[in-house]
Amino acid sequence: MKLGDGVEAAIHCAALLTGLQGDATLPAAALAEYHDLSPSYLLKHLQRMVSGGILESVSGPSGGYRLARPAESITLLDIVLAVEGSAPAFRCSDLRKRGPGALDASAYLKPCGINIAMLKAEQVYRQALAATRLSDLVKEFLDEADPRSVDRGCAFVDARQRQPR
Amino acid sequence: MKLGDGVEAAIHCAALLTGLQGDATLPAAALAEYHDLSPSYLLKHLQRMVSGGILESVSGPSGGYRLARPAESITLLDIVLAVEGSAPAFRCSDLRKRGPGALDASAYLKPCGINIAMLKAEQVYRQALAATRLSDLVKEFLDEADPRSVDRGCAFVDARQRQPR
Numbered sequence: 001m002k003l004g005d006g007v008e009a010a011i012h013c014a015a016l017l018t019g020l021q022g023d024a025t026l027p028a029a030a031l032a033e034y035h036d037l038s039p040s041y042l043l044k045h046l047q048r049m050v051s052g053g054i055l056e057s058v059s060g061p062s063g064g065y066r067l068a069r070p071a072e073s074i075t076l077l078d079i080v081l082a083v084e085g086s087a088p089a090f091r092c093s094d095l096r097k098r099g100p101g102a103l104d105a106s107a108y109l110k111p112c113g114i115n116i117a118m119l120k121a122e123q124v125y126r127q128a129l130a131a132t133r134l135s136d137l138v139k140e141f142l143d144e145a146d147p148r149s150v151d152r153g154c155a156f157v158d159a160r161q162r163q164p165r
Numbered sequence: 166m167k168l169g170d171g172v173e174a175a176i177h178c179a180a181l182l183t184g185l186q187g188d189a190t191l192p193a194a195a196l197a198e199y200h201d202l203s204p205s206y207l208l209k210h211l212q213r214m215v216s217g218g219i220l221e222s223v224s225g226p227s228g229g230y231r232l233a234r235p236a237e238s239i240t241l242l243d244i245v246l247a248v249e250g251s252a253p254a255f256r257c258s259d260l261r262k263r264g265p266g267a268l269d270a271s272a273y274l275k276p277c278g279i280n281i282a283m284l285k286a287e288q289v290y291r292q293a294l295a296a297t298r299l300s301d302l303v304k305e306f307l308d309e310a311d312p313r314s315v316d317r318g319c320a321f322v323d324a325r326q327r328q329p330r
């Protein structure tokens with residue numbers, strides 16, 4: 001099983017954006033710089049988060065990105081689905097309908113048990129991701145991370161955020 | 166999130182192999198034919214299942230594959246890990262240690278909360294996969310699938326299985 005590495009970048013960016021004040025934004029270049037990532041690599045994932053309703057982008061010279069809704073209503077599942085798409089990890093190609101065992105459609109009124117079992121496990125995974133909110137992660141970071149890390153993050157956001165005109 | 170399509174083929178093959186009698190084996194060519202898959206594609210996944218202790222391969226002209234242990238002690242998780250490897254789907258590249266927020270090692274005594282949350286969700290996924298045994302899937306198939314499908318599968322295995330000399 002594999003998650004694209006964009007997921008990690010996306011969660012870190014969303015977490016950093018919780019530090020913005022009011023309706024300020026942070027430009028993609030600053031998000032890339034803070035995480036030492038290439039801006040073009042990051043842009044793709046930021047755009048997916050915009051399409052997924054997690055981020056808002058403000059265009060223009062004072063533009064950038066900010067959360068589209070409160071961190072309390074953004075979950076890890078929202079971010080994973082925005083970046084990775086909502087298709088299940090297990091893709092059933094209906095092998096049972098192929099080869100010498102294949103029968104006419106009337107033999108397949110019930111879905112394949114293998115597919116059901118795999119999707120049930122994914123459902124549980126998604127529920128676990130949905131149980132963690134961005135606000136939980138940020139609170140934990142603020143409470144438990146080394147205070148110097150918190151200070152660095154806050155100072156960076158303060159210095160680089162832009163107030164829309 | 167993505168699972169390789171080898172997982173589906175691997176589960177179907179393992180399920181078919183439960184139909185073997187005694188210490189008989191089924192050649193890779195028969196497994197490929199039954200699922201309408203290319204033998205070379207399938208071989209890779211069969212070999213991974215052998216390495217993972219799920220299948221046994223018997224070499225020689227009367228050789229083939231059989232389960233290495235009872236279907237009651239093979240779970241979906243065993244098959245997924247054998248085919249996909251055991252690395253977590255979420256790979257933390259420790260973004261927090263990069264860029265202008267980076268500090269010396271003393272700032273990172275606790276693991277990253279994002280990594281912890283992602284791995285916790287995966288743990289739940291793995292537990293769900295581990296809760297389904299190959300024998301459960303086969304029993305459900307025998308009980309609930311169209312009887313013609315069951316007959317086709319059994320007849321194919323009966324005709325193509327080989328008794329080791």
